[in-house]
Amino acid sequence: MSTEQEQKKDEVTALTFEEAIGQLKEIVARIEQGEIPLQDSLEQYEKGMVLIRHCRGILQKAEKRIEKISKEELKEPESQNDT
Amino acid sequence: MQTPSQTRTKIYTVTQVNSLVKDALQANLPSWLTIRGEITDWKQHQSGHCYFSLKDEESILPCAMWRSNFSKVKFKPGNGLAVLVTGSIDLYVPQGRYKLIVEEMIPAGMGALQLAFEQMVRKLESEGLFSEAHKKPLPKYPQRIGILTSESGAALHDIADSIHNRWPCTRLVLYPVPVQGPGAAEAIAAAIADVNRRNDRLKLDVLIVGRGGGSLEDLWAFNEEVLARAIFASRIPIISAVGHEVDVTVADLVADARASTPTKAGVVAVPNREDVLSDLLHQERRLGGSVRSRFGLCCEYLETILASSAFRNPLLAVRNREQYLDDLGGDLDDAIRRGFFDAQKQIQNCQEQVARIEPHRLLGRMTVELNHWAGRSLAAVTLVFNRKTLQIIAQENRLVGLNPKSVLNRGYSITLHKRSGRVVRAVKDVQIGDVLITELADEQRFESKVNKIDKG
Numbered sequence: 001m002s003t004e005q006e007q008k009k010d011e012v013t014a015l016t017f018e019e020a021i022g023q024l025k026e027i028v029a030r031i032e033q034g035e036i037p038l039q040d041s042l043e044q045y046e047k048g049m050v051l052i053r054h055c056r057g058i059l060q061k062a063e064k065r066i067e068k069i070s071k072e073e074l075k076e077p078e079s080q081n082d083t
Numbered sequence: 084m085q086t087p088s089q090t091r092t093k094i095y096t097v098t099q100v101n102s103l104v105k106d107a108l109q110a111n112l113p114s115w116l117t118i119r120g121e122i123t124d125w126k127q128h129q130s131g132h133c134y135f136s137l138k139d140e141e142s143i144l145p146c147a148m149w150r151s152n153f154s155k156v157k158f159k160p161g162n163g164l165a166v167l168v169t170g171s172i173d174l175y176v177p178q179g180r181y182k183l184i185v186e187e188m189i190p191a192g193m194g195a196l197q198l199a200f201e202q203m204v205r206k207l208e209s210e211g212l213f214s215e216a217h218k219k220p221l222p223k224y225p226q227r228i229g230i231l232t233s234e235s236g237a238a239l240h241d242i243a244d245s246i247h248n249r250w251p252c253t254r255l256v257l258y259p260v261p262v263q264g265p266g267a268a269e270a271i272a273a274a275i276a277d278v279n280r281r282n283d284r285l286k287l288d289v290l291i292v293g294r295g296g297g298s299l300e301d302l303w304a305f306n307e308e309v310l311a312r313a314i315f316a317s318r319i320p321i322i323s324a325v326g327h328e329v330d331v332t333v334a335d336l337v338a339d340a341r342a343s344t345p346t347k348a349g350v351v352a353v354p355n356r357e358d359v360l361s362d363l364l365h366q367e368r369r370l371g372g373s374v375r376s377r378f379g380l381c382c383e384y385l386e387t388i389l390a391s392s393a394f395r396n397p398l399l400a401v402r403n404r405e406q407y408l409d410d411l412g413g414d415l416d417d418a419i420r421r422g423f424f425d426a427q428k429q430i431q432n433c434q435e436q437v438a439r440i441e442p443h444r445l446l447g448r449m450t451v452e453l454n455h456w457a458g459r460s461l462a463a464v465t466l467v468f469n470r471k472t473l474q475i476i477a478q479e480n481r482l483v484g485l486n487p488k489s490v491l492n493r494g495y496s497i498t499l500h501k502r503s504g505r506v507v508r509a510v511k512d513v514q515i516g517d518v519l520i521t522e523l524a525d526e527q528r529f530e531s532k533v534n535k536i537d538k539g
Binding site: 052065 | 251
């Protein structure tokens with residue numbers, strides 16, 4: 001049971017913000033329209049809350065930092081020959 | 084060996100040297116020069132004096148135009164403009180720099196760069212590189228943004244700040260590139276191609292290509308074809324952020340989106356985190372609210388079900404069904420019995436009817452009837468016959484009565500003249516001596532003679 005939940009959580013954390021908020025809005029719309037059974041709506045609600053936590057987590061990761069493309073990568077031979 | 088300072092006796096000051104150069108220039112140059120060139124680095128000082136440079140493909144010549152002369156110029160000079168100027172060369176002794184002191188300035192058609200820009204726009208536009216159909220949609224919530232600009236320029240920080248102020252939850256990745264000078268366009272184009280090639284590792288959602296403001300020449304890299312084609316070919320959406328608001332470059336036209344300046348890049352590239360957070364809160368409330376109301380509805384529904392008679396008295400339903408079943412059984416029994424009874428009765432009726440039409444009885448009845456009618460007819464005939472017989476007898480009797488001779492039976496007689504045979508009716512019919520015949524009943528006759536006549 002717990003591994004299943006963890007698996008679900010992992011699925012959510014792999015989502016991009018855009019995917020997560022897209023899924024969240026779908027869930028909200030589905031539950032609001034009452035077109036899914038009660039049991040499913042509870043599962044969807046739980047998933048929705050996980051999605052919200054995931055989205056908040058992404059938004060709170062504020063890191064004012066500029067990463068520079070690594071020099072090794074810059075030295076790739078194709079980048080020099082390609083115009 | 085002697086050093087040059089030891090062989091030359093005269094020692095000059097810096098000022099003396101600059102003055103000598105100035106004299107040499109003025110002595111050897113024509114006093115008036117008319118020069119064709121393109122204006123660059125145009126600056127008009129508060130004093131009203133103008134400082135700029137003229138350039139061609141290879142060289143640059145610093146110029147100054149004093150306020151009094153500039154006031155006679157009718158058009159508005161600016162960078163990139165090709166002009167014909169007339170003036171003289173002067174050396175500014177304190178700095179040892181020479182300048183063209185411009186007396187007159189007239190436009191010489193469009194500047195070469197400006198012309199080149201317009202030609203490039205026309206060419207790429209006709210190829211459809213600026214078409215809206217080719218613009219890639221920008222990601223709504225970028226998490227990794229690539230910035231292609233100079234590492235040392237102010238533009239990098241303008242872009243980074245404008246993004247972080249709105250959307251701090253993104254990773255910025257700098258790809259340092261030269262943004263002006265020869266080879267800059269090629270370098271930026273190569274960087275775009277490189278990033279695209281490696282993006283399965285870099286995972287950049289969007290690229291920002293830009294630099295700060297400058298002259299048309301400074302921005303020229305962003306007008307070059309090689310960069311325009313690299314931007315067009317990029318699979319990663321590209322935002323251009325070049326120069327000031329008024330500067331429009333070919334890169335701006337071909338990019339998927341344009342930020343008018345590097346400081347506006349954030350508005351174009353990223354949403355506002357506060358807006359997204361409040362939307363998230365809104366979604367959370369809707370989610371919770373709808374689940375709660377859904378739950379409430381289900382609970383109410385459950386209550387209604389529990390309150391129904393089926394749950395309050397579960398056996399009632401069974402009893403009701405049993406009763407119904409019993410009723411049905413009874414009905415079935417009755418129906419069968421009734422059906423059976425009806426059928427029996429019908430059979431009996433038929434039998435009786437059949438029995439009633441026994442042929443001998445029928446014949447007997449018919450005989451009786453026939454006899455009856457025969458009797459009646461005979462009686463009727465007899466009656467008529469008797470009645471007629473009686474009538475006949477009556478008539479006969481009357482007829483007999485009418486027979487004159489029949490009177491004789493009652494003691495009467497008829498007197499006839501024997502001679503004439505006539506009936507004697509009166510005294511006058513007879514005379515004394517006449518023979519008379521008297522006829523009696525049964526035709527018995529006798530004769531007599533008249534002896535006396537009494538005359539009344």
